[in-house]
Every structure is written in structure tokens, then in C-alpha cells.
Amino acid sequence: MSEEFKRTLKRFFTNPSALIGVTILIFFIIIAIFAPWIAPPKIPVNKNLEKARNLLENYSEENKYLIINELKNFWDDTYFFAEDDYIELSNLMETIAKFHNKEVSSNELKAHIKELTDYYILNITYYEKFDEETNKVIKNLKKEYNKIEKKYKESVISLNLINELEKIDGEEFVKQAIKVVSRFDKNFHEAIGFNPYIMPNVTTTRTPIPPSKEHPFGIVNQKDIFYGVIWGTRTAFEIGLVVVAISTVIGLFIGSVAAYFGGWLEEVLMRITDIFMSIPFMLAAMVLTTILGLGIKNMMIALIVFGWMVTARLIRGNILQAKNEQYVMAAKALGVSDFFIIVKHILPNTIFPVLINATMRIGSMVITAAALSFLGLGAPQGYADWGSILSYSRDWIIGGTNPTQYWFTILYPGIAMILFVIGWNLLGDALRDVFDPRMRH
Amino acid sequence: MKKFVFILLVGLLSVFAFSQVKNPDMIFDATLSEPDTLDPHHAYDTASGEVIFNVYDNLIAYDGGSMTDFIPMLSTVVPSVENGYLRDDGTTYVFPIRKGVKFHNGNDLTPEDVEYTFERGILYDPAAGPMWMLIEPIFGAFTVRDLVEEYVGASWDKIFDSKMNPTSKEYETALVNFYYDVIDPAIEVVGDEVHIHLVRPYAPFLNIICNGGGWGAIIDKEYSIQIGLWDGKAEGWWKYHGWTKEQSPLFDHAMGTGPYKLVEWDHAQQRIVLERFDGYWKGPAAIKTVVIQGIDEWSTRRAMLEKGDADIIAAPVQYLDVLKSMQGVTVIEGLPTVQITSLGFNWEIKPESPYIGSGQLDGNGIPTDFFEDENVRLGFAYAFDYEGMIDEILNGLGIHVPTALPEGFLGFDASLPKYTLDLEKAENYFRRAYRGRLWQQGFKMDVLYNIGNEERRVAAEILRDNLAKINPKFQVEVRGVQWPTYLDARENMILPVYIIGWLADFPDPHNFIFTYYHSQGDYGHYYGTKFVEFATLPRPEFGGKSLNKMIEDASLETDPYKREQMYVDIQKFVIDYALTLPLYQPLAIRVHRDWLKGYVYNPIWPGDYYYLYSK
């Protein structure tokens, strides 16, 4: 087996299409991994912290208090209510404790909560829902208290840090201040939870702008194509891998259950497969995406729902063949459980055709997803996705003053997409060659 | 062999390259959408209206591009108090019917046709149709159902079973009498005249019946009965009431007196073909054939215009530069429109809404009553870049308006304060909201737009970007959804804000002010019950009247000057409270080939009036 494996590996790595395919895919994987460095997202910054940082760069003694002032402003904007809230909630916790000891009536507790909701410390729903779900509300209040407590502690630490800064000067101050700013920056970023997959608008004009130093692939629909192509790599991998992986697993499950158990179960499962297969894939995916509501996730669901049948049939055929082979018979005779037989003995011997099929489907799934995006049914507007960028280009490439004016809108995402699909197809091709029994002498 | 194929190919291609035919006797209009229905009493959209406008005539019409001056059409006179055809303190309109007018099938136009037309429309009154515009002035109700229920004294569902048969003999008699007592007397034939009696004076009435979009179109009684419309009898009129649009035989048939007759409606190709009516009473049109085809793809429309295959195309403003650089194409920019694009707030979002994050003021969502806080609304108002939107996105094709009342309407006052992009002001309002907590916590919400409407998407993105500039913790996600989803979300009150347009039904301020600011208005209705409280609260600004009352009174006011003043007062009030953000009043562009002559624009027309054109 290991000899066989070595030979297979050797065969794989001497296959030129495998090498090219793997190279292309590695290239894309690197891009996907290093996307945040290749095309850094514009994470929003806090004005106070930004000012403080600028001042620190040109540090002078006079600036010190300006810097501390900015930091204090930041603290104010972030933690102004932390202490009050903490005290208020601590009080409330006491009331709750008393309520548990029956020292306080539920109406009194409710009144206490109302007080807090009036001051927007708590959401009004705590008061409104109090009567219906008292226990749940109290549980949630405790969670709320924990949250506030955490925030309060952070606020104290932060304030101490600022106060410490006031005591030091010179080099030491700059060093410490930079640390404090970074810490605050981190807290701030955690608080806002930034999504880098949304391509920011980089211009105000809607006409595409040709490539420039700043935007090497140009701009279409106010979005930087370079940013979209780079981050779109992640989207492409996500769509291709997730859809194919899940649909393959579903197909494997249905196919192997049908084949192994046979009988009416097989009949039912295979007829269901037939039914799903009778619905044209593209149309079905289109319809289900629209029904579920647009967006990457829903599109992927639709592709999965109508994408498992080929695997199911393939694996069923393979298993039916393998089922009668000796080693399976032997295992069965030894009383090994059915599930174990499928997983341990049959799947490893039938999985290669399925894997090859899956590899080949990754590329076509990405194309289908792009086609759905093109029809306006896939990725949401502004999401970093090759299909969407291509769909932006559609009106411009033919709609422009002359046909070649907006070449860049279609060229870069188009090339990325074609290369990506070619990569997977080459890989699939090579795998098929390598595992093709006819190639073994 | 190969050589032969090559020669053959070259030969074929040269044939293709030179076989273009120009059509001096035809106009090809490449539009965006296909008509909804050609039944004049059901059509409520401009695409349908455009066809009806060219196939039918109304009693009166707008004089060219004017929205206030009328000219006689099938009526020989435009009724007014001065000429004596508007009588009974403005409640009886008298229309002398023109003689010698023929329908496309050769039938003569008679006053009975006119009476039948109006009565049929009112009795038909389909759901989501335009007939409320006639029923309101004539009967003082919005639907014929309301009239029936009031007259019979029972609810509609009680009167009729599921197959639209009266549930009892008494109801049936009452229904027959309803026609004789209510409908019939309202529209009468007196000699060669048709008299229409209103329940009370109503200023925009002539605007309504002169609109070319359908509800004023005159149809042929004989033809209509023949194809299965209301038979003109009191008995059983209800069987002809409220069909769905595809049930109406007029859905894809038309028989009017207009300059063009309908030749065919090819649904597969979204194509309408009109042909000149040679017996038109004003004399035949110059162009023999008009083809109106819906072509969804912009690139195709553009290409057809460039090749001269299309004479007129619908063009999104974003391609203005491209269009202007084209040879042989006329581009007219900045045509006024009678619509407003606005952003409305939902004061009471349903808690199950998926668009409000956690639904709480915890930085991960917004509370359901977020927009009840006027500081929040005002913060939003100053966070939108109105000028930038118009200049950059709309290529200057928009007007920055103070409220949701378009320029050119009674009560429009350019001197009213307008919201502008002012991030500091916005910050101040936001800092005030929720006692400063909003500023600290931030918020997260989704702003939806309907896919395909790029202007709305960009508007939402501008708002998003500016809010993030004010405070990065203010996070808006812009989400495109399909129109049905969008409307559904609005209907279910789960949209936090909605960007939406309103196109005037008739050129009167009531059509906008009521829609937007009355708590029962088509849009005001969606601000939620908290807004009802707000709108019914007596206001010192209005001398103790509530906003609702003020709007109602303004619509009934007959003195134009007083009326204008009332509308200005209302607008001042709604600006202070930021009830809705009027993003812009769009300006239209018009694109056609140079060889098209005689173009006239009227913002209230549903589309082109091909009778005026020549080539």
C-alpha cells in the first residue's frame, strides 16, 4: 500500500498539469492567506486616538498634555458611564438577591428595573418582559451585570494607565503612550467588529476609473478592483470548498446508505435523487437563492441542495461493485457492524472517483456562483466577490463610449476567475490520470 | 474545400454587415418595462399609461408641457366657473361631447360612451387600482366597497359569498338600488353633455380626469360590452367588480379614439406595436408605426440607439457621459419630474426584525423605538450628503428639496431650511440621543434597498460611510434585497429605515404632503403607531391643531393663497422634527436620435405622446 502510495505520489508530481494546477492553487492560497497584507482593509480609526498618535510622532513637551487630553477624551467617550452603570447594576443585583430572599416584592424589583431602563442603562425589554419571563429576565440581568463589571474594570485600568502617563516625561512617556494607544486601539476595534469583505467606496464618481498607482486594477462602481480581486480569492475558496465539501458529504451519506442497505430504502433514496436530478441545476439554484433571499450564504445553501446527486449516484455505483468483493464479504462474515464496514472498508476503496469529481466541481461551482451573482442573485452588492465585480463590468464594457475603454473592469477579475477554475480543473484532470486504473500497468 | 468555406463565410459576413434598414415611418422606443395591463381602469403604472395615453383620448388634456393649462379634447370645452361649465359652487362639471369622433372600430363617440366609461371604472374599482382618484372627489370615499357597505349597511364579506354572489335576495335588491341611487345620478347624460357631480368642490378634479395614464380615458361602450365588460345594467353589476387584472378582457385589448391603435402586444418579446389611426379626429399622426419594447439590458438599449435601430431609449443617469459623446443622439438633461426620493423612518420596528441586530442599545443593534428619538432622526438628517449625491452620483440631475414636496408644486418654498451634510451637527444630535449613551454604545443596523436601484444603493452607502465617519461605532450594513422582499419587509414593519420614491398621481401638493406626513398617508402609515400619537397631538405651531388635522384642512382649502401658506407651515414643522429625509427630487434625462422631431415634455404624462412626433 505504501509502495503504491509512493508510486501514486510520484506519478502525480511528474504530471505537468498537476504541477501547473497545484502552482496556481498555491498562488491563490497565498493570496487568500495574505489578503490583509496585500490589500489592507481600511479599518476605521477613533479620531481621538488618531490625533494622539499624530501628536506622538512629533512629540514635544508641550504636546504631552494635548496627548493626555485626547486619551482622556477617548476614555470619556468610551467609559463615561461605566462606573455609574456598575454601581447601579450592583444595586440592582442586591435587590435581586433580596428578591430571592423574599425581602423585596416583585413589583419593587420591577420598579427598580424601570428606573434603570428610564436612564437607558438597561433595555426597555427587561421591564416589559419582566412579568412574563421573570426568571429569564433575572438571568439575563446577571449576564448584563457581568458585562458591565468587565467594562468597569477595563475602565479603571485604562484610567490608571492615563494617570500613570501623566507622571512620566520624555522618551519614557512616548514609549508608554504608544503602548497605551495601541491598547485602546485594540479595545476600540474589538468594540466595532469590522468586516473586511465589504469593499469600501473609494470614489464618488460612478464611472469606472482606469488603473493608477493607488488602485492598480482600476475602479468600478466606486470600488477598488484590486481590493475586490484579492479579498474575492477568499470568497471563491469559501464558496468552492464549502459547497463542494458539504454536498459531497451529503451525497456520500445518501449514496452509501442506499447502496449498502439496499431494499426499499435504496429505492426511496434513489428516486429522491432522480427527482432532484430532474430539476435543471442552474434554474433550481436560481430559484432557491431568490426564495431564501440573496446573499452568499443562501446562494451556497441553494448550490448544496441541488448539488449532491452526482456524488450519491457515483458512490452508490462504486459501493455496489465493492460490496461483492471478498474483503467486504469477509468483514461481514466476521460480524463487523454495517456502519464500520462502510466507513472502514468500502469508503476508502471507492472514494477516489468521488474526490476527483469533487475537485472538478469546485471550479464549476465557483462559475455557477459567479453566474448567479451576475444575474444579481448571488453575493450582495459591494461584497468582495469576483462574480459581482464582473457583473459591475457588464454594463460598462458594452455601455462605454468605445468597447475597449473599460477593459480593466472585466480583465482582472476575469483572469482571476479563469485562472482559479483552470487550477482546479488541472488538478482534477491530473488526479483522474493518476488514479485512472488504465494508467497502471 | 476549406477555401470555399472561407469565401462563403466572407460572403455571408459582408451580407450581414450591410443589411441595415432605416425606418423613416416608424419609431422604436426601447423602454425599461412592459405594461402591467391595458385596462385603463386598472393600469396604475407609467408603462401601461404610455400605451393607453396614445390609444385613448380623454375629455380634456394638458396644453403641451404645462401642468396647469388644459385644452379640450373629447369635450369641446374645458369647464370653468367663468365659462359656466363648472356649476353648483364647483360641484358639477359639464362636458359637452365632441361630435364626429370615431373609435378605431368605426363606432361614433357618444355621450353614453363617456357615461359608461366612468360608471364602469367606478363599479370595476379593482384592488390596487387607480379608481380611488375618481371615487374620492365624486363620492367622498376611497373605494366602491366602502360605498356599498355604507349604503347596504353590512360588511362586504356578509353581502357576498366567496363566488361573489349576494348571500340574500335583500342584499341583491339593495345592490341594484345602490346603482340607481348612488352611481347613476353622479354621472348623467344631458343631451350632448355629460354632467359629473362631486360631493364637494375638489380643486384637482380636472387634473385627475385629464391624466393620460388611464383613469380618464374614454372607452367604447358597444365594444366593451361585446368583449365581456360590464353590460351597463344595474342588475349584476357586481359580477364585473374587482377582477384581477388578467381577468379583464381589456388586459391586452384596446379600443379608443386616440391617434394610434393597438396592433399587438407580444408578451414574449415585451413588445407593443401601435399603428397610426387614419380616422383620428385631429388628423392622422405623422409616423405610421410605433414599437415600444421593454429591453432590460442597458448595453443592448445603448447599442440599438447607437446603430439607429432604436429612436428613443430609457437611460440611467449614470451613463450620461457616454450618451453625450454619441453621434447623432440628442440628450436633454435636467427635465423636472414629479417625484421625490426620500428616506423614511420606522418609529416602531417589530422586535423580530432581522435588520436591527440585537434590538437593543448595546452597540450590537438598535432599540425598536430608535427613530422615535428626534435626535436620532436629526442626526441621520445631517449625516447624508445631499449635494454630493446630486452632483456626483446623479451627475447633477437632482434638486435638493427641503421636504417631500417637489419643486413646481403649490406650497413649494425654496427658502425653507434644508438639511445639509454637517457631521458636527449630526454628532451633536447623536451625542444628545439617549442621554449620551448612544454615542458610547454605538449601534448596528441594516439599510435595505431594492436590487437594481443603484441610486438607492449609493444613497444608503453614503449614509453608511458618513455615519461611520461621525463615530466608527455607528455601523450600517447596506443590503440589497429584491423588490418583493423589500415591500414585504416594509409591510411587516421590520425595516428600520426605507429609501423609497413617490411618483405623483396628479400635480397637487396633497398627493405628497398627505402621503408622507399624514399618519394614514401611504407612507406615513408605515411610520408606526407611535407616529399616530405624534401626528394626532395638538400642536402650538398649528394653533392647537394636530399635524393630521392640518393636512386634512389644507386639502380642503379653496383659497390658493391660504392653502399655500398652510402647506408652508406644515413643511416648517416636519423639517424641525425630521419626519422624513427628502434625499432628492430627481431630474430626468431624455435620449433620442437627432432625427426625431416634435418632442414635448410634460412631467405628469406617463410617457411619450407620439402624435406630436415626426422623423
Add this chain to the structure above:
Amino acid sequence: MLNNNEKPLLKVENLHVHFKTEDGIIKAVNGVSFELYPGETLAIVGESGSGKTVTALSTIRLLDENGWIEEGKIQYKDNDVLSLSDNQLRKIRGKEISMIFQEPMTALNPVFTIGDQIIESLELHLDMNKQEARRKAIDLLRKVGIPEPERRIDQYPHELSGGMRQRAMIAMALSCNPSILIADEPTTALDVTIQAQILELMKDLQKEFQMSIIFITHDLGVVAEMADRAIVMYGGEVVEAADIITIFKKPRHPYTWGLMNSIPRIDKDEERLLSIPGVVPNPLNFPKGCKFSNRCFFADEKCVEENPNLEEIEENHFSRCWHIDRMLREMHKVKEGER
């Protein structure tokens, strides 16, 4: 029968055939020489992988696309086969030298009737028109013992039984009256009874058509039945060559001897059969010396180091072994099971 004075019909000299595979170049045939005389039947005997089929295919240059004749000379009558143009070669294939194959099912094209496939040859080589060819084809089918040839001629291969298919295949091969018939294990895929019939048929036809046969097989029983002379191949080389009686009576190579002892025979009352241990070595990885050395009972270091030459040990008897004497000495010990 053997007549050295007569001119050989086919003469193969020092044939080397190589194949290119992913794992490297396989030297399938290494310096095989033999001659075929008119009217005789030459058997090429060996296990699968010994190069016997490749040798036969090489005579009409019918190798797969990854194989080529590296070296050697093939002479058919007066033609140097290796230097013939494709066109000239095609005139020999099928007409002068024809072949029948092991699997009659796969060797016949499933989508054409057997008639089509026979007529095709006739039309091509004998310039017959359709009717003539058809008549001749029916004749041929009758000759090879297919009943109701008028009906069978229009049947597809899958509608015939295995034996019938092989008969049809033979009819096809004989259609142009060839001088040489190469039969590549023609009976391996058939039942024993059918085997005998087919062999009988071939013998009869050989007489009738006056042709030479190269009979490729691993089955010594068949060899005994059919052949006048045999060459035994192992690892792409001839290890022993002689007339049939000599081969059977006096095998002078351990491999041949091993093969002899692995046939069950009715005439000898022996308790057990010998079988040759091990398998044919991987052609990529032949032993350095004698290719049989790793399986040979008599091998020593010399065998492992150095490959013996094919020597003529007596007249017209060739063998490739260092230890013929030792083999003769120790044969009986091996038989008695001292291994």
C-alpha cells in the same frame, strides 16, 4: 520436416523491443532471433510477460504507440519489414501475415457484424466487390465450421458463442489466404472441449491453406499438439529452442524443465506436480545475470553475475544456461522434493 536448406519465410534477427512507460523504459524483447519455414508451425512458449506476444506483434510492426523496435532485423520473404513504408506494410498485414488473438470477444469489433469485418479484408486485399466478398465470406465461415453461415454472417460478435467467435476470427484471418498465421494464445479463453475443436480446425486449415503458423502460448499441452518446433522465451530472451520432440524429451534449460513438470499428464503416473516458485521479475528490474536466476533451482553466483549466451548444445537445439550438466545431475533430487 525441418529443412535447413529451404529458405525461411520469415527471419527475425536480434530483435530488441522497448516500451516507454511512466516508470521508465521497459526492455520487453532483448535479442530474439528465429526463423520460420514454409508450412511449419512454430510455437513461442512462455509465461505472460516473457515477451512472446510482443515478438509476434513486432513481425508486422503492430506495437502500441509507446513501443518501438530498438534494434534487429525482420525479413519476410524478400522484404525487410522494418524498412517498409506504411503502405507496403499494409499490403503484407492481413494478406501475407495475419493474426488471431486471445480474446475473440474483444478482438472483434462489437459494432460491426462479423460479415462486415471479413468482407472488409476481402475488399481491401483481393479487390472483390460486395457480392463476391460476401459469397466468399460465407464460404470461409462454412470452412471454419460455423453452422448456418448465411445467417451468422449478419450477426454481431456478441450474438455468437466464444468458440464461434474464434472460428469467425480465424475465418477473417484466413480470408486472404495468408502465408503466415500468427495465433496469439487463440484458445486460452475457451472451454477445453472447444479448445480441442479449434486446434483441430487450425491443423486442418493449415494443410488446406499451406501456411505457416506462429503459435504463441503458455500451454505446453497445446504446443505438443500443434507445433513442429518451439522456442521458449523468458524475460524477453529465448532460453531454449528446438524441435518439439527434443524439447519435450530432453529439455536443457531449467525453465523449460520446470514448465514441463508443471503440466499434468495422463500418460505418466506422477504423484505431484512441480511448479516454478516465484513470479516473472519486473522487466524494469531484471536480475543482472541470468534472468531466471532468482527462480532457478540450480542457480549459483555465476548465474546471478553473468547472463549466459544462447548456445547450440546439439544440432538445432539451443539453450541459455551455465549449468546444463548440473541440472541433469540434480533433476531427480528436486523432483523428490528436497527443496
Add this chain to the structure above:
Amino acid sequence: MTTYIIRRLLLLPLIILGVTLIVFSMSQLLGPLKLLSTYVDPNTYAKMSERDIQILMKQYGLTDPFPVRYGKWVKNLLKGDLGWSVVGKEPVLDALIHRFPYTIELALYALFPIIGVGIWLGVTAAVHHNSFIDQFIRIFALIGWSLPDFVWAILVLLIFYIGLGWFPPGNLSIWANQIVKSASFKNYTHLLTIDALLNGRIDIFWDALRHIIGPVIAISWLWWANLLRITRSSMLEVLRKDYVRTARSKGLPEKVVINKHARKNALIPVVTTAGQMVIGLLTGVVIVEMVFVRTGLGSFAATAAQQLDYASIMGVLLFTSLLLIIGNLIIDISYAIIDPRIRLG
């Protein structure tokens, strides 16, 4: 074989029922309000009152529970009534009948070059296995296979219409359309080019052809890629078969060996693919029809899906599923005709 076909025929209604059930249940994921909004013009819908909504919901039967709605739909289906197509503005059945000829004509025209060239390239590649030609054809196939159809379709439109002005979008030129729609033009088959010839209108024939070539080019490359890959590998497999060697051993010229003996065998699996392709073309032209503004089934389905026009969606899916099922049946039968081994089996 016969029993197999009978079995398939018996399963047919079951599968169709399953298809409708799946498609119809997807509509359950939409609320009645969303379904309603498809029946009304969008701008009108924005102006609708609460009461209008109630009335329309009742009129369109959207308030009924799922089984009732499905039952009604099936009942109507058996009467041949597929409902009203909002997108098509006509009954769904009419909409399908009116649009189908356009798609089928496109598919037919695309079929000849696709199958002809695809098989030719595949055979050529296999015969010249591993040579320069083979590599070239493989790269050609690989790119075609990896090319997103919408990108390619746009490029074709760009080159051949905008650039060269040869192949305009749409079904017909306007002048030609006027003639086709006139009473004097008889529609025998509803396929424009054929009807034009039958009516003796060469000019209309050219015009229709001109409109169809662009989409055909746009489709071809992708399907070539598919077909030639299968042909190539099938041919490669066949070329290794014994009977090819037999044919060579008979002295047949290489041309005869390949074109007669090898190709006929190699084409048997290709027939299945080609058959599936015909069906695939009927449903797979969505993008091309959209880009080239052809009013066929594909663009109809896409618009219906975009606008959530459920009656049309159901109609199209049902119709195409039927095509798919029956088509596959025909493929199986023709497979049996081509391959003599199956005929009696």
C-alpha cells in the same frame, strides 16, 4: 431493455410529482405577502392599502394553507392550466409555448457546430495523443471549460456586435419582425429561420440567422470543451482496444481504422453526452439569452426567478424537468439503437 423503458415510464409520473412537490414547497419559504407582491406592479404595490392587500390575497388564493394551494395547483395542472405568468403577462402555458421555439431554434443551431467540431477536435486530439496538436486542443478545451459563460458571452457581443457590427442581439430586426408578425407570413414551425425559408423570404432567413450566430458562438466554446474532452478520452480508450489492433492487423489503412473501427465505438458514450447536451442546451442558455436579449425559456426563467413569479417558476421547472426526463429516456433508447450489444439484452 424494454422492461427498463417500461419501468422508467411508470416512474415518470412519480418523479414529476416529486419535482412539483419540491418546487412548490420552496414557495412555502416565501410568505404570502411576498408572493402577492409579484402579482402587482412594484410602484403600484408601494401605493397599496391594507385593504387592497387583503382583497388581492384572497383573489389569488394566497391565504390558503399549503396542501390546499398545492391541491388546487395540481388540479389546475391536470386541466392544462398552469396559472398566470406575471412576468410573461399571459398564462404560463402560453408563455412557455411562445418562448420555447426561440430556445429550441438556438439549441438546434448551436448543436451542429458543437457536435461536429467537438467530436472532430476530440478525435483529432486522441489520434495525435500527446503531440503538439493534442496539447493545443487540450488547452483550448481547458480554457473553454474554465471560462465563465457570461464573461464570454459579453465578449462575443462586444466583438461581433459593437466591434464588427455583424451579429446584433435580439431575435430579429424590427423590420423583419413586422413581416413575421403580419398575416401574410405563415408560421409553420415557429422556428424563424425555417419559417422564413418556407415562406420564401431569404432576407428574413438571413436576418434570423444573423441574430442567432452570436449566441451560438457564445455557447459553442463551453460545450465544445465538454464534448471534446469526453470524445478524446473515449477515443483514447477505444484506440487501446484489441479490435483496433485486429483492424490494423488486417492491413486496413489508418484512416479506416480510426474513422470506421475506432470512432464508431468511441462515439457510443459520446451519444449520451450529446443527448444530455441537447437537453442541457435547452435549460443552460439562461445567461446567453439574457446577454443577447433572446426571448427564450432561459431568459424567461431568469426573469421569473428574479421577480419571484412563482407560477412561471413552477411552469418552467416542470416543463424543463419533463424535457429532462423524457430526453434521458430517448437517450437511453437511442443508446440501444447505436450499440448492438444492448439491443437484445
